[in-house]
Amino acid sequence: MQTTIPYPSPFITSWLVGDECRDLMQSEILRALALWKLTAAAHARTGRELGSARTSVRIGGVHGDRYVAELLVGGADSAAPYTLSDQFGAFRRARHFQAPARDLNKVLDLMAAAT
Secondary structure: OOOOOOOOOHHHHHHHOOHHHHHHHHHHHHHHHHHHHHHHOOOOOOHHHHHOOEEEEEEEOOOOOEEEEEEEOOOOOOOOOOHHHHHHOEEOOOOOEEOOOOHHHHHHHHHHHOO
């Protein structure tokens, strides 16, 4: 007996845009936000840096066929525009480089280790 498995899977296709996936992405991005705040609090210059983080869950992906979650930190329009240089490093004055904090990478490592 030969079985044909449909591609793409109708179950997976519908799950990726369903309520269960959205709720899962929302809970995971809030967990990532909490971990980032704990990690960044060790060296944050002000509370504005921690308050500059925001999350979103929306339909996205390469083909716009699934929920994606974003954790955005700092930015030119935030209350703490220096957050990006803190996360990724920056040159300050001649021959002085501010090393990146890499807190977002630490959060990804913590979340991967917990699974």
